[in-house]
Amino acid sequence: MPPHANASGPAPEAFCLGRRKTQGERHKGHNRWCTAAFFFFAFSFFLLALSGCTRSEPPADLTVINGAEPDSLDPAIISTQTEMRIVKALFEGLTRLEGKNATAEPAIAHRWDMSPDGAVYTFHLRTNAFWSTGQSITAEDFVWSWRRALAPETGAEYASQLFFIKGAEDYSTGKTNAATGKPFTPEDVAVRALDPHTLRVELIGPAAFFLDLCAFPTLAAVPRFWIEKHGDRWLLAPPVPCNGAYTLEFWRLNDRVRLRRNPLHWDVANIRSELVDFLPIKSSTTALNLYETGAADVIWDKNLVPNELMDVLGKRPDCHKFDYLGTYFFRFNVKRKPFSDVRVRKAFALAVDRKQLAAKIVRSGETPTSHFTPKGMGVYEPPEGWGYDPDQARKLLAEAGFPGGKDFPPFHYLFKTDKLDEQVGVELQEIWRKELGVKMELRAMEPKVYYSAQSALDYDLSRSSWIGDYNDPNTFLDMFMTGNGNNRTGWSNPAYDELIRTANLQTDPKKRAALLRQAETLLIRDDLPIVPLWFYAGVNFYDPKKIEGIHANLLDEHPIHTIARKKN
Amino acid sequence: MYFAKRLAFLLPLLLLISVLAFALLKLAPGGPFDKERAPATAEIKRAIEAKYHLDESWWQQYCRYIGGVLRGDFGPSFKYRNHTVTDIIAQGLPVSVALGGMAFALSLGIGIPLGFWSAARRGQWGDYTGSFLAILAVCVPALVVGPLLVMGLAIQWRLLPVALWTSPAHVILPTLTLGLYFSGRVARLMREGMLTTLHEHYITTARAKGLDDTTVLLKHALRIAILPVVSYSGPLLADLLTGSFIVENLFQIPGIGVFMVNSSLNRDYPMVIGLVLLYATLLLVLNLIVDVGYSYLDRRVKYE
Numbered sequence: 001m002p003p004h005a006n007a008s009g010p011a012p013e014a015f016c017l018g019r020r021k022t023q024g025e026r027h028k029g030h031n032r033w034c035t036a037a038f039f040f041f042a043f044s045f046f047l048l049a050l051s052g053c054t055r056s057e058p059p060a061d062l063t064v065i066n067g068a069e070p071d072s073l074d075p076a077i078i079s080t081q082t083e084m085r086i087v088k089a090l091f092e093g094l095t096r097l098e099g100k101n102a103t104a105e106p107a108i109a110h111r112w113d114m115s116p117d118g119a120v121y122t123f124h125l126r127t128n129a130f131w132s133t134g135q136s137i138t139a140e141d142f143v144w145s146w147r148r149a150l151a152p153e154t155g156a157e158y159a160s161q162l163f164f165i166k167g168a169e170d171y172s173t174g175k176t177n178a179a180t181g182k183p184f185t186p187e188d189v190a191v192r193a194l195d196p197h198t199l200r201v202e203l204i205g206p207a208a209f210f211l212d213l214c215a216f217p218t219l220a221a222v223p224r225f226w227i228e229k230h231g232d233r234w235l236l237a238p239p240v241p242c243n244g245a246y247t248l249e250f251w252r253l254n255d256r257v258r259l260r261r262n263p264l265h266w267d268v269a270n271i272r273s274e275l276v277d278f279l280p281i282k283s284s285t286t287a288l289n290l291y292e293t294g295a296a297d298v299i300w301d302k303n304l305v306p307n308e309l310m311d312v313l314g315k316r317p318d319c320h321k322f323d324y325l326g327t328y329f330f331r332f333n334v335k336r337k338p339f340s341d342v343r344v345r346k347a348f349a350l351a352v353d354r355k356q357l358a359a360k361i362v363r364s365g366e367t368p369t370s371h372f373t374p375k376g377m378g379v380y381e382p383p384e385g386w387g388y389d390p391d392q393a394r395k396l397l398a399e400a401g402f403p404g405g406k407d408f409p410p411f412h413y414l415f416k417t418d419k420l421d422e423q424v425g426v427e428l429q430e431i432w433r434k435e436l437g438v439k440m441e442l443r444a445m446e447p448k449v450y451y452s453a454q455s456a457l458d459y460d461l462s463r464s465s466w467i468g469d470y471n472d473p474n475t476f477l478d479m480f481m482t483g484n485g486n487n488r489t490g491w492s493n494p495a496y497d498e499l500i501r502t503a504n505l506q507t508d509p510k511k512r513a514a515l516l517r518q519a520e521t522l523l524i525r526d527d528l529p530i531v532p533l534w535f536y537a538g539v540n541f542y543d544p545k546k547i548e549g550i551h552a553n554l555l556d557e558h559p560i561h562t563i564a565r566k567k568n
Numbered sequence: 569m570y571f572a573k574r575l576a577f578l579l580p581l582l583l584l585i586s587v588l589a590f591a592l593l594k595l596a597p598g599g600p601f602d603k604e605r606a607p608a609t610a611e612i613k614r615a616i617e618a619k620y621h622l623d624e625s626w627w628q629q630y631c632r633y634i635g636g637v638l639r640g641d642f643g644p645s646f647k648y649r650n651h652t653v654t655d656i657i658a659q660g661l662p663v664s665v666a667l668g669g670m671a672f673a674l675s676l677g678i679g680i681p682l683g684f685w686s687a688a689r690r691g692q693w694g695d696y697t698g699s700f701l702a703i704l705a706v707c708v709p710a711l712v713v714g715p716l717l718v719m720g721l722a723i724q725w726r727l728l729p730v731a732l733w734t735s736p737a738h739v740i741l742p743t744l745t746l747g748l749y750f751s752g753r754v755a756r757l758m759r760e761g762m763l764t765t766l767h768e769h770y771i772t773t774a775r776a777k778g779l780d781d782t783t784v785l786l787k788h789a790l791r792i793a794i795l796p797v798v799s800y801s802g803p804l805l806a807d808l809l810t811g812s813f814i815v816e817n818l819f820q821i822p823g824i825g826v827f828m829v830n831s832s833l834n835r836d837y838p839m840v841i842g843l844v845l846l847y848a849t850l851l852l853v854l855n856l857i858v859d860v861g862y863s864y865l866d867r868r869v870k871y872e
Contacts, residue, residue, distance in 0.1 A: 057734065069648075071647055071648055071649060072648065072649050072650050073650065074649075074650060077649060079603070079605055152609070152611045152612050152614070152615035153615045153618075153619060154615075155607070155612060155615060155616035155619060155649075156607075156608070156612065157603070157605065157606075157607040157608060157612065158608060159607075159608040159609065159612055160608035160609070161608075163608070169609075172608070172609060172611065172612070173609050173611050174611055232644060232649060232650055233650060233651070233652070233655070234650070235650045236650060236651065236655060252659055252822055253648065253651070253656060253659055253660065253822060254660070254816070254820070254821070254822040254823075254826055255732075255733060255820075255822035279732075279820070281820055282817070283817050283818065283820070285715070285818075286730070286731045286817075286818060286819070286820050289718060289722070289723065289730040289731060290730055290731055290732070290820075292723070293722065293723065293726070293729070293730050295729065295730065295731070295732065446598070446833055447604075447833065448597075448598030448599065448600075448602050448833065448834065448835050449596075449597045449598040450598075451598065451602040451603055451604055452597060452598040452599060452602035453597075453598075455602065455606060465604075484606075485606025485607060485608070485609070485610065485613075486605060486606050488606075
């Protein structure tokens with residue numbers, strides 16, 4: 001097409017604005033434009049004023065980039081780490097995790113007695129523990145809060161944290177009491193208020209980690225009078241009665257959760273920052289930008305910095321890496337052929353060189369692993385699983401009837417739409433093609449579809465991860481018991497169930513660890529419904545010259561009240 | 569009369585939209601309470617679903633929902649269980665309206681003069697520059713403009729904050745990011761409108777009468793040439809006022825644009841339908857207003 005071919009017909013010659021005008025007309029046009037401009041700017045400024053962006057809120061003393069927006073701030077309902085970081089500052093339990101190693105220390109209970117068999121605890125509550133609205137906190141508050149968490153209609157996803165208490169699981173699952181012939185009631189849960197400041201708890205056995213559990217949000221005390229008055233919206237009705245180190249100043253979705261020091265807290269002298277902002281940020285670029293320009297003091301999560309920059313960022317003095325209780329792994333659907341054959345599962349595990357995989361894809365110093373539970377939990381020593389042995393892998397696959405991957409049926413790897421998960425999928429696809437000669441299809445799904453497909457066992461292989469809830473191997477191992485909602489492999493082994501059950505009734509920590517080790521050996525060496533790939537590396541970003549009071553630990557537990565900007 | 573009729577159609581139309589949205593949501597696999605971690609027991613999952621009536625048939629759920637809406641209750645959010653849909657919209661809508669309004673003002677404020685000027689200077693360097701700028705604005709998406717603006721103005725020169733929504737300074741970058749793209753589209757519409765109008769006989773007549781160019785352009789041509797921009801501005805405003813997913817995500821702005829996308833990913837049924845109804849209402853009402861404006865600007869247009 002020649003130039004100007006589109007100019008059909010005689011084009012009107014260019015118009016000339018502002019020329020050939022008399023003085024009077026010029027003024028008239030000028031005025032019109034002035035009026036237009038005036039209205040335009042007036043409109044803009046009106047909107048600017050209206051926007052509420054001129055909020056007169058003081059800046060926070062500590063700003064934390066926390067990750068996704070919390071679904072809830074109700075201790076019974078929450079289920080993610082980002083939610084718990086905020087809620088632990090607002091609501092306390094009998095104990096709280098404190099100090100460099102995040103061990104259970106007295107909180108609302110100032111001391112406790114344990115029966116010789118370790119199954120009955122008597123907690124003595126502080127007399128100086130108050131709700132932020134002035135009422136005192138009693139043993140009755142705990143009884144009510146725990147029963148509430150157990151009631152199915154509360155919808156507490158973590159209710160199982162209370163199942164170590166006698167009668168709790170029976171009540172929560174609506175079982176029938178054989179003695180009376182009626183369903184179990186809240187009164188059947190073995191938690192009693194002996195007097196306003198004494199709480200007696202009877203467990204099903206000597207749960208070695210019960211004091212750690214008491215620090216878990218599901219077991220925190222919540223304000224009965226407020227919840228009964230306001231229902232589901234109780235956290236939106238100021239002033240929300242809190243009993244933690246902080247009170248809820250406000251909660252604006254996708255803006256921030258602002259906390260203020262609780263002046264009635266029993267340990268108020270040690271709460272270091274007055275106003276704390278939690279920013280709910282999902283975009284890693286935005287998070288890093290805010291941090292780099294000084295608008296935020298701390299980034300809690302590795303997911304909140306761009307993975308591509310980890311090579312550079314990881315070397316900076318404000319990048320703090322640590323081991324923590326999280327495992328990245330994949331599940332087999334053992335109900336589906338050919339993965340119902342343990343030789344096939346083993347072959348797939350043996351073909352993966354985890355060291356290379358971790359070095360190539362995740363770059364924050366993740367530890368490749370063949371076992372599921374991380375090291376460093378008490379006396380527990382996890383067993384070794386299957387390492388990298390491609391020859392053995394090919395041999396096993398041949399034994400299972402697929403020499404060189406011949407006639408191996410088509411199968412897929414399920415993961416949720418996420419860049420890292422996709423990279424892992426692509427890498428595994430290539431590894432198994434090269435080592436075993438099998439062809440795998442990648443199936444990315446949006447999160448909700450992925451979770452529901454995984455629960456419904458509608459997959460062949462599936463990307464998975466798990467973060468420990470408390471410092472004990474049980475938090476990793478009990479999920480693969482028969483019928484557990486988080487099993488999601490179709491795998492069931494009565495020997496495994498029995499080992500976990502006996503272990504949790506064992507008082508001697510060494511014997512208990514040995515039993516759990518047997519169970520884990522079943523899981524990752526003999527039956528292999530899962531293949532662990534690596535342990536997550538925790539990463540916190542903060543400048544140690546400016547911020548103090550953060551200690552790395554296995555649980556990635558950082559009580560907010562100990563953190564503050566350094567005074568210069 | 570015509571407008572009364574259109575208003576009367578509004579309600580059935582919204583009802584139809586809500587049925588369609590509801591049906592589509594129900595067809596999508598996965599539910600609001602499918603998560604990485606399963607609830608402790610199957611009873612708890614059942615109890616949650618019973619609480620939100622997910623155990624009922626879909627038409628029962630729909631009737632329950634519409635019954636609530638008629639009483640002014642848009643239901644609880646399934647994702648943010650302490651919030652109702654009304655809570656979330658009341659929190660986010662003012663922010664989105666402010667940002668969208670600013671961006672709207674910006675796109676018209678830049679787009680109309682730019683398109684007008686390009687058309688007036690047709691075939692000259694001024695036209696080429698104007699058209700180039702307009703096409704540039706249209707072609708480069710917010711996903712690119714935003715980070716570039718942040719890199720230059722906020723990180724390199726530290727003139728403006730990188731994100732968040734607290735002071736008037738925080739409004740500038742998101743407004744530019746959102747508004748520039750649409751200013752390009754408005755400019756192109758304006759230029760086309762002007763060029764078509766300038767071919768009309770009445771313009772030739774006006775010039776033949778000896779009127780000077782400014783009067784012809786501003787008084788005679790502009791009024792008709794702006795009509796495409798007017799009809800475009802209805803849906804544009806509805807779009808802008810209900811927030812932008814990309815811009816709100818990039819600048820961490822607490823508007824409702826993020827919910828527009830995330831609530832359907834979260835299968836937060838009441839939230840999705842609440843937002844769909846809000847958007848549909850805005851769109852229908854604004855289109856009505858545009859049509860009123862049309863008949864005012866161009867007297868040849870009559871509605872029967």
